[in-house]
Amino acid sequence: MRLTKAEILRFILTVLFLIAAATIASLTIGRDIYYGSRDQGLLSFAIVNFSGYLFFLFIPVEIPFIYYVTGDINIWALNAVAIGTGIVSETIDYLIGLWFSKDVITRLIGTRRYVKAESRIRKYGNIVIFIFNVTPLSSPVISLAACMIRHRAKDALIFTVSGLILKYFILTMIFGR
Numbered sequence: 001m002r003l004t005k006a007e008i009l010r011f012i013l014t015v016l017f018l019i020a021a022a023t024i025a026s027l028t029i030g031r032d033i034y035y036g037s038r039d040q041g042l043l044s045f046a047i048v049n050f051s052g053y054l055f056f057l058f059i060p061v062e063i064p065f066i067y068y069v070t071g072d073i074n075i076w077a078l079n080a081v082a083i084g085t086g087i088v089s090e091t092i093d094y095l096i097g098l099w100f101s102k103d104v105i106t107r108l109i110g111t112r113r114y115v116k117a118e119s120r121i122r123k124y125g126n127i128v129i130f131i132f133n134v135t136p137l138s139s140p141v142i143s144l145a146a147c148m149i150r151h152r153a154k155d156a157l158i159f160t161v162s163g164l165i166l167k168y169f170i171l172t173m174i175f176g177r
Contacts, residue, residue, distance in 0.1 A: 053089030097147025117145035133163025
């Protein structure tokens with residue numbers, strides 16, 4: 001079995017992104033867990049949450065939120081940081097869709113994931129953006145695909161913000177003290 005240059009490049013990029021994600025998690029939330037300092041870890045959470053919403057770093061953002069919301073951290077500040085960093089990151093994902101060609105993006109995230117996201121947005125529109133932001137699905141890929149198919153930026157932003165607010169409200173109600 002002989003690998004093509006594109007497959008080798010995709011593998012190398014995947015490994016580098018995984019190393020970056022592990023490093024970010026280790027130096028922020030990992031450090032807070034090790035030192036037991038989650039009550040002062042708003043900056044660590046902001047870094048992890050911001051990174052987790054970037055389409056190329058698949059860091060689950062709900063787990064760190066649950067970790068911090070169960071501590072003595074200010075719930076309002078935590079929610080503001082979660083929603084704010086999510087909005088900024090997903091806006092960046094949306095803009096990346098403008099700057100990079102479809103071929104570059106599909107090489108990074110894979111054709112199957114991109115086509116799946118694109119078909120969902122074309123078929124269901126804003127409800128897909130909302131649902132992917134409420135649930136632990138890959139909402140950054142949806143933001144990226146929304147831009148690439150020229151979905152209205154205003155609609156994408158409104159449904160992204162609404163979904164993030166509902167997600168963090170639900171998580172706060174379930175796991176908050």
